[in-house]
Structures are given as structure tokens and as C-alpha cells.
Amino acid sequence: MPRPAPRFAAALLSTAILATFATSAQAQSGEDRFVLRLSAFNPDADLRFSGDGTVTDGSDSATFDFDQKFKSGRELRPRGSAGFRISDRQAIVGNYYDYRRDETWNYGGTVLDSGTIIPGGEPIEIPGARIDGRIAFNLASLNYEYAVVQTENFEWGLGLGVTWAELEIRADGESVGTNLLDPQSDSVNWKRDGFSPGLHTRLTWKPAERWSVGLEAQYLDTRWGDFLDERGHFERGGLIVEYMVSERVGIHAGYDWFRLKLSDDYRGTARAPDGMDAGPFPYGGKVTGDLNVHGPMAGVTFRF
Template sequence: MSRPASRFALALLSTAILATFATAAQAQSRDDRFVLRLSAFNPEAELGFSGDGTVTDGSDTATFGFDESFDTGREWRPRGAIGFRISDRQALIGNFYDYRRDETWEYGGNVLDTGTIIPGGDAIEIPGARIDGRLSFRLANLNYEYAVVKNDSFEWGLGLGVTYAKLEATANGASTGTDLLDPEFESVGWERDGVSPGLHTRLTWTPAERWTVGLEAQYLDTTWGNILDEEGHFERGGLLVEYMVSERVGIHVGYDWFRLKLKDQYRGTARAPDGIDAGPFPYSGNVTGDLKVHGPMAGVTFRF
């Protein structure tokens, strides 16, 4: 083969290789203007309460503490996510959750060492209880994101956004009673909703033409908005693996985890039943509530 022909073949081969890489890069970047993900979320929840406090009769004081946790079963719930690309590096990212679960919890009781508050130093038995309750919340956030790092297969974005949350807890509780306390039954309800600013970050990796792997996280402090009066924070993390079956439709699986941790102070007065010469007993302390929700998800992706 002559040298001009060899040069021509080499140039043709180089052009083909460059065209192949350009096509692959274009396929991997997939800069779709709009992405919609509809998922089924199968979470379980862990609800914990811990704290400490003091009780007194006005002259002597005793301390006490508690640490209890309750688990819930799994139930499929809806979940959604959207993405709208404003420009090459700017995007709006949104997420929606709807969690609801009915459960029954049982508490076995405890014994409070009162020291010298009760004559003779007798201990006080804290009664056991059964609680039938419901936990539910709706969570939606919308974040503005700017891609700090962006190339054909990798993107890292940081952003700010706003979160709306509605939290609700209802419970019917019955205590067993002790020598000092009669059995009781109470129904309580608690509901909060509001908005708060939050922080956002997201990593997206496109290892091949049809595949996407993503990591996403949000964080907010309850003092930033008006969702809750109690001090605390909300944090969320998610992992997503997506495969595009066609140019516009894909399937995805993933795992989501989020946590709401709250701290508050409490105080009150306990009174002994009629006929027992003791008390009243003012008490106060600090309590921490910790709700963790986590589980797998799967669904369908639409890109436009």
C-alpha cells in the first residue's frame, strides 16, 4: 500500500474513533430537560425516646432516666421525584414522600429509685402501658442546584431549597396501674406542618450509555423554619440506580433513608392517690425523640 493511502486510512480510522467517542459522550451526558420518577417506597420506621429528669417533694430530690424504642413494620407507600434543567449547570430538583403506619407498642414499665422522697425510701413503680397509634408524615422539597463539577459522565451539584413537612401522631394508650397509681386510658393527638429552608447536594455518575447511578442528600434545622417548635434537625440520603429501556423510558431501584431528631424540655406534677400521705411531686427534665425511616424503592423513569 502506498504512503498516501496509509495516511488516508489512518486519518479515516482516527475520524471514526473520534466520532465513536463523541457519540458515546453525547449518549452518556443525556442532558434531558425534564426527568420524572414515580416510585413505590417500602420503608420501616424506628421511633425512639430517651431522656432524664428530676422529681422532688420540695426538700429532697431524685433523678431518673429512660430510653425506649419502638419498631414498625413495612408498608408500600408512594414516592416521586422531578428534575428540571434550567441550563447546562443549573437545575431544579424535587422530591415527595408520603409515609403512614398504624402500630401497637407495649411498654413494660420501670422502677424509680426515690431515695428519701417517700418515707422509708420505698421505690415507685412506673406502670406498663399499651399504645395503639398512627405515625404519618408528608414531605416535599424543591431545591435549586448548581453543578460545581460537570463532565460527560460525572456531575456534582450543590444547592439550596425549601421543604414542606406535615407530621402527625395519634395514640390511644392504657396503663396497667400500680400500688400508687390507678389504671388510666388516654387519647392524644399531635400535628405540625410548615416550611423550612434546607441544604442539598447530589452526585450523578453515568458509567455507560443507558445507566445512571445517583446519590442525593438534604439537611435542615428545625430552627430555620416554622415546621416545629422543638429543637432538632432533619437529614435525608438516597441511592439510585437507573437503566433506560428506551430513549425516554427507564426503570430504577434504590434505597432511601431519613431521620428526624427532636429535643424538648418537659415539666409537670405527680400526685399520689387519695389515702396516701405523700407528695405532690413536681418533676422536670429533657426528652429526645428520634424517628428513622428507611427502605428500598423501585419505579419507572420518564425523560423528556
């Protein structure tokens, strides 16, 4: 199935926005037409790698799996959102995130029973390692929203939009030596960015004068655009409670969460250490990476 072109999706969205604005802007009063929220986001992040595979010596084979989770600490990051109301039921909604974290992860190593592949083989020590790395994730989205349900105190909107994302992973790693392997070191710098169409929904409830509660969610599949070649999806959810101190200025607090999950196939060939008459050993399988970012936020709201 061919991917939709991101430029076509952006052009289509822009055309719909301009056409709607041209026919309905006069019907909307200026009150609360534009809303800007500037926030401090204090997230926690979990990075998880899991997968499975098969390795063979040409006649016998064995399966293996792995599941490793790395956790990073909290760090304040900027967060912004804006909304422009075109008419009573139509609006343009934008969001921006900037997450980055420098961290050190340690892997204690393990022991692999090579006898499952090489008859009489001795256990092989998988060395421990230290990784100094950075995870950086930028996200900006623009969505056209239509209020399917609208009452005096409640609104439910559905939307379609375009999301731009940038993901960068840097790592400098080194492993300790074993009886079979010398200490090793390596560096990785991986960066991708692109656009993708996405889905959007938002609920807004006003329980009392000056108070509002909002719930927002977004979803996109990496195959819809040109962000990544790997299979996966991005999903986001946010809850916000807002109090207007005056007619134009308010404060808000809430909780935000987003997740990027990617899967890809891999294959390669392992060779036995010098002096061991065995191999080579072709292997292959599937690996999944899961970045989960979540935490509280708080900030200031401006309404015009």
C-alpha cells in the same frame, strides 16, 4: 436570632429560578430536560423517645432517665421525584414522600425505687401499657441546584431550596392497674406542618452507556422556618441506580433514608397517692424524639 420568613425564602428562590431560566433556557437543548421518577417505597420505621430529668421533694432530689424504642413494620408507600434542567449546570430538583403507619406498641412496665426521694419509701410499680397509634409524615421539597463540578460522566451539584413537611401522631393508650393506681386511658392527636429553607447536594455518575448512579442528600434545621417550635433537624440521604431501557423510559432501584430528631424541655408536678403524707414532687428535664425511616425503593423513570 430571628427565624427567616418561609415566604421570603420561597419568593427569593422563585425569583432566582425565573431569572436564571429567562437568561439561559435558550442555551439548553431539549434532550433530557425533564426527568420524572415514580417509585414504590417500602420503609421500616423506628420511633425512639429518650430523656433525663430531676424530681425533688423540696429538700432532696433525684435524677432519672429513660430510653424507649418502638419499631413498626414495612408498608409500601408512594415516592416521587422530578428534575428540570435549566442549563448545562443549573437545574430544579423536587422530591415527595408520603409515609404513614398504623401500629400497636406494648410497654411492660417497671419498678421505681422511691426510697431515693422519700426516706423509707416503698418501691412503686410503673404500670404496663398498650398504645394503638398512627405515625404520618409528608414531605415535599423544591431545590435550585448548580453543578459545581461537571464532566462527561460525573456531576456534583449544590443547592438551596424550600421544604414543606407535615407530621401527625395519633395515639389511643390504656394502662393496667397496680396497687396504687387504677387502670387509665387517654387519647392524643398531635399535628404540625410548615415550611423551612433547606440545603441540598447531589452526585451523579454514569459508569456506562444507559447506566447512572445517583446520591442525594438534604438537611434543614427546624429553627430556620415555621415547621416546628421544638429544637431539632431533618436529614435525608438516598442512593439510586438507574438503567434506561429506551431513550425515554428506564427503570431504577435504590435505598432511601430520612430522620427527624426533635428535643424539648418539660416540667410538671407529681402528687403522692391518697393516704401517703408526702409531696408534691416538682420535676423537669429534657425529652428527645427520633423518627428514623429507611428502606428500599424501585420504580420507573421517564425522560423528555
